[in-house]
Amino acid sequence: MTVTLADVAARAQVSPATVSRVLNGNYPVAASTRERVLKAVDELDYVLNGPASALAAATSDLVGILVNDIADPFFGIMASAIQNEIGGPGGRAGGERLAVVCNTGGSPERELTYLTLLQRQRAAAVVLTGGAIEDPAHLAAVGNKLRRLADAGTRVVLCGRPPTPEAIAITFDNRGGGQQLTEHLIGLGHRRLGYIAGPEERTTTRHRLEGHRAALAAAGIEDDAERTVYGRYDRLSGYEATLELLRRDRTLTAVVAANDTVALGACAALRDSGLRIPDDVSVAGFDDLPFSIDAVPALTTVRLPLAEAGARAGRIAMGREEAPPGGIATVRGELMVRGSTGAPRAK
Amino acid sequence: MTVTLADVAARAQVSPATVSRVLNGNYPVAASTRERVLKAVDELDYVLNGPASALAAATSDLVGILVNDIADPFFGIMASAIQNEIGGPGGRAGGERLAVVCNTGGSPERELTYLTLLQRQRAAAVVLTGGAIEDPAHLAAVGNKLRRLADAGTRVVLCGRPPTPEAIAITFDNRGGGQQLTEHLIGLGHRRLGYIAGPEERTTTRHRLEGHRAALAAAGIEDDAERTVYGRYDRLSGYEATLELLRRDRTLTAVVAANDTVALGACAALRDSGLRIPDDVSVAGFDDLPFSIDAVPALTTVRLPLAEAGARAGRIAMGREEAPPGGIATVRGELMVRGSTGAPRAK
DNA sequence: AGCGTGACAGCAAGCGCTTTCTATCTAGTG
DNA sequence: CACTAGATAGAAAGCGCTTGCTGTCACGCT
Known part of the structure; x- marks a missing residue:
C-alpha cells in the first residue's frame, strides 16, 4: 500500500542502505546513483516514514x-x-x-x-x-x-x-519594567495609583507587582493593599477590576495594569464611568503589543522585545x-x- | 541508558507484550498483573518511545x-x-x-x-x-x-x-459579510467608499472584496478602481493604504478595511490626517477580534464565530x-x- | 471424569529505517 | 606490475514497540 524505502531501492536498483544515504546525504554516494535514487523517489512519490526513521536513528526533528x-x-x-x-x-x-x-x-x-x-x-x-x-x-x-x-x-x-x-x-x-512604569507615573505627580495584577500564582504577576511596589516605596508612598486587585490576563478582567478599584476609591488618578490587554479593559471601564484618559485618570499597560499604539489615547507601556x-x-x-x-x-x-x-x- | 518496555517487563516479571497491553489498555490483563506493571513503570520512570510505538502500530497521535x-x-x-x-x-x-x-x-x-x-x-x-x-x-x-x-x-x-x-x-x-458591511455603509448614505484589500492572491481577500462590490453594484454606485488598494493583513498596511486613498480622493466618506487590524491602521492614518471618525470618515473592519471593541470609537465590523x-x-x-x-x-x-x-x- | 470455554500471558514476527562492518572496484604509487 | 588507499555499495543487525497466534490454566457443564 504505502511506498517504503525498499520499494524505492528496488526501483532504483540499489540497496535500501543507499537510498537512505542519498536521502540523508551524509555519506558519499556517486552522483549517478544519487540521481537514479532521486528519480525513483520522485516517481514513486515516496515519503519517509518519520517514526521509523526516528526510531532507527534515535533522534527526531x-x-x-x-x-x-x-x-x-x-x-x-x-x-x-x-x-x-x-x-x-x-x-x-x-x-x-x-x-x-x-x-x-x-x-x-x-x-x-x-x-x-x-x-x-x-x-x-x-x-x-x-x-x-x-x-x-x-x-x-x-x-x-x-x-x-x-x-x-x-x-x-x-x-x-x-x-x-x-x-x-x-x-x-518584569520587576524593573514595573518599577520604571510606576516611577514614571509618580514623576508625573500621581500619588493614588490603582494596580490591576494578573493571576496571583504567576511569576510574571508577582514580579511586575513587586516592581510597582518598589517604586511606591522608594517615593515614600504608602502601599494600600486596597489598591491592588488580582485578575486574569484578559480584557474583561481589566474592566471589572477597574470598576472595583473605582468603587474602593473614586479619587484614584492612575491605573497600572498587568498587561496591555488588561489596560484596554481598564480604559473601557474608565470611559464607561465617565472619566477621561488621561485627564481624570492615567492608564499604563505592559508588553507593548501591536494594538497598544492604536488605543486612543495610545497606551503608555513597557515594551518587551x-x-x-x-x-x-x-x-x-x-x-x-x-x-x-x-x-x-x-x-x-x-x-x-x-x-x-x-x-x-x-x- | 534509557528505560525500555523490556526493562519494565523484567522488573514486573511479565513479558513485554503484557506491559504493552497494560499501557494501551485494550486487552484483558488481570488486575494484579496490571498493578505490578504500573508499579514498575512508576519506579523506573518509564516513558513510552513514541516513534517506536507509532512505527509498530502504524498510527500516531x-x-x-x-x-x-x-x-x-x-x-x-x-x-x-x-x-x-x-x-x-x-x-x-x-x-x-x-x-x-x-x-x-x-x-x-x-x-x-x-x-x-x-x-x-x-x-x-x-x-x-x-x-x-x-x-x-x-x-x-x-x-x-x-x-x-x-x-x-x-x-x-x-x-x-x-x-x-x-x-x-x-x-x-466572507462574501456575504463584506456585502452586509458595505450595504450598511450605503444605507447610512455613503457614496464614496475606499476599500483596503488584503494580499491580492488570497481567497479571503477576493471574497470580501467581491461582497463589497456586489453591494456597490446593487446600489448602483459606480466602482471606481481607484478606490481599492491592496496591501497586507496588518496595521501598517492599513495606515499606508489609507493615506494613499486619501491622496487619490480626499472626499472619501468611508473606508472599508480587509480586517480589523487593517482598520485600526486606517483609523490612525485618518486621525493623523486630521479627520474625525466617524464624523468625517467612517471606518469598518472585519472579523471582530477582541480588541476591536476597544478602539475609540469602537469598530463596526463583521463578527466571525x-x-x-x-x-x-x-x-x-x-x-x-x-x-x-x-x-x-x-x-x-x-x-x-x-x-x-x-x-x-x-x- | 472428560472436555469445552473463557481468561490471561507469552512468543515471535515484524513495522521501516539507520548504520556498522565488510566487500568490491578503481586509481594512484613505487 | 603488484599493492594500497580511497570511494562506493551492500548485508545485516538492530531501534523499541505492537499484535496475531499459541499456549496454559481453572472452571463449570454434561
Whole structure:
C-alpha cells in the first residue's frame, strides 16, 4: 500500500542502505546513483516514514514550544519568532524540523502532559515561554521533567520565564519594567495609583507587582493593599477590576495594569464611568503589543522585545548560538511614554 | 541508558507484550498483573518511545493545525479552539494527542513542507485554517498532498478556508459579510467608499472584496478602481493604504478595511490626517477580534464565530462530529454596528 | 471424569529505517 | 606490475514497540 524505502531501492536498483544515504546525504554516494535514487523517489512519490526513521536513528526533528495562551499575541509573537529560528520549513535555519506549538492554557497539568508527550517523541528541543506557576509541587515536577528531557538529549530553553537550574533562560526584567512604569507615573505627580495584577500564582504577576511596589516605596508612598486587585490576563478582567478599584476609591488618578490587554479593559471601564484618559485618570499597560499604539489615547507601556527574545531562544535551542554566561540572560523592557498617562488634575 | 518496555517487563516479571497491553489498555490483563506493571513503570520512570510505538502500530497521535500567522489573534483563536477539541492534554476530549500548530507565515512552500512533515509523521489529522493562496499550481499541489494524506488515513479538515474536493470544510461567508458591511455603509448614505484589500492572491481577500462590490453594484454606485488598494493583513498596511486613498480622493466618506487590524491602521492614518471618525470618515473592519471593541470609537465590523468554527473543525477532525452534508458548512458573519461608522456629513 | 470455554500471558514476527562492518572496484604509487 | 588507499555499495543487525497466534490454566457443564 504505502511506498517504503525498499520499494524505492528496488526501483532504483540499489540497496535500501543507499537510498537512505542519498536521502540523508551524509555519506558519499556517486552522483549517478544519487540521481537514479532521486528519480525513483520522485516517481514513486515516496515519503519517509518519520517514526521509523526516528526510531532507527534515535533522534527526531520535533521541537516543542509551550505557550500559555496561543490566542494571546504576547505568546503568538514569541512563538512565531522562535519557530522562525528553529528552522521549520523555509525558516531562516536549514534542515526541516517540525516546530510545533503546544497550548497549555496556563494549566499546570497540561504543561506537564505536553512535556511528557514531547519526551515520548524524543523531541530535539523544547522552549517554554511565559510566566510559570509558583506552586512548589508543580515547579518541582516541571524541574524534574526538564532534567529528564535534558538527560535524554533534548535541549531545553526558557523564554520569558524565570530561570531554573535545569535550563538556559532568556528572562524578562518584569520587576524593573514595573518599577520604571510606576516611577514614571509618580514623576508625573500621581500619588493614588490603582494596580490591576494578573493571576496571583504567576511569576510574571508577582514580579511586575513587586516592581510597582518598589517604586511606591522608594517615593515614600504608602502601599494600600486596597489598591491592588488580582485578575486574569484578559480584557474583561481589566474592566471589572477597574470598576472595583473605582468603587474602593473614586479619587484614584492612575491605573497600572498587568498587561496591555488588561489596560484596554481598564480604559473601557474608565470611559464607561465617565472619566477621561488621561485627564481624570492615567492608564499604563505592559508588553507593548501591536494594538497598544492604536488605543486612543495610545497606551503608555513597557515594551518587551518579544520577537528578539524569541529568536534568541530559538537559536539557542538549535545550538546555533551560545548560551548566555551563567545560563541566564535578562532582557530589559523599555518604557514607552504615550498619551494615556499625564499629570493628574490639580486637586 | 534509557528505560525500555523490556526493562519494565523484567522488573514486573511479565513479558513485554503484557506491559504493552497494560499501557494501551485494550486487552484483558488481570488486575494484579496490571498493578505490578504500573508499579514498575512508576519506579523506573518509564516513558513510552513514541516513534517506536507509532512505527509498530502504524498510527500516531499527532494532529497538525496549519495557520498563516500565529501572531495574529484571528488564527490564535481558531487554533486554540481546535486544539481544545482535539484533545491535547486536559482538553475536553479524552486520549492524549499531541495537537501542534504549524506557522506557515502565509508561504505556499512552507505550507507544503509542513504538510509533508505531517505526512511523514503519519499524523492522525490535519486542520488547515485561513484563506488559501489562489495560485493554480500551488492549489493543485496542496490538493494532491491532501488527497495523499487522506488516503493514508489522515483526516483532513479545512477551517475558514474555501472548500476543495479533497476535504471537509467549515467555510466563512466572507462574501456575504463584506456585502452586509458595505450595504450598511450605503444605507447610512455613503457614496464614496475606499476599500483596503488584503494580499491580492488570497481567497479571503477576493471574497470580501467581491461582497463589497456586489453591494456597490446593487446600489448602483459606480466602482471606481481607484478606490481599492491592496496591501497586507496588518496595521501598517492599513495606515499606508489609507493615506494613499486619501491622496487619490480626499472626499472619501468611508473606508472599508480587509480586517480589523487593517482598520485600526486606517483609523490612525485618518486621525493623523486630521479627520474625525466617524464624523468625517467612517471606518469598518472585519472579523471582530477582541480588541476591536476597544478602539475609540469602537469598530463596526463583521463578527466571525472563530472559536465555534474552530471547535467544530476540531471535533470533525477527531471524528467526534459528523461531517456537514456535502462536506461543506458555511458559517455566516454577523454585522456588528458600532461607533466607527455613521452618516456622512451633509455636504 | 472428560472436555469445552473463557481468561490471561507469552512468543515471535515484524513495522521501516539507520548504520556498522565488510566487500568490491578503481586509481594512484613505487 | 603488484599493492594500497580511497570511494562506493551492500548485508545485516538492530531501534523499541505492537499484535496475531499459541499456549496454559481453572472452571463449570454434561
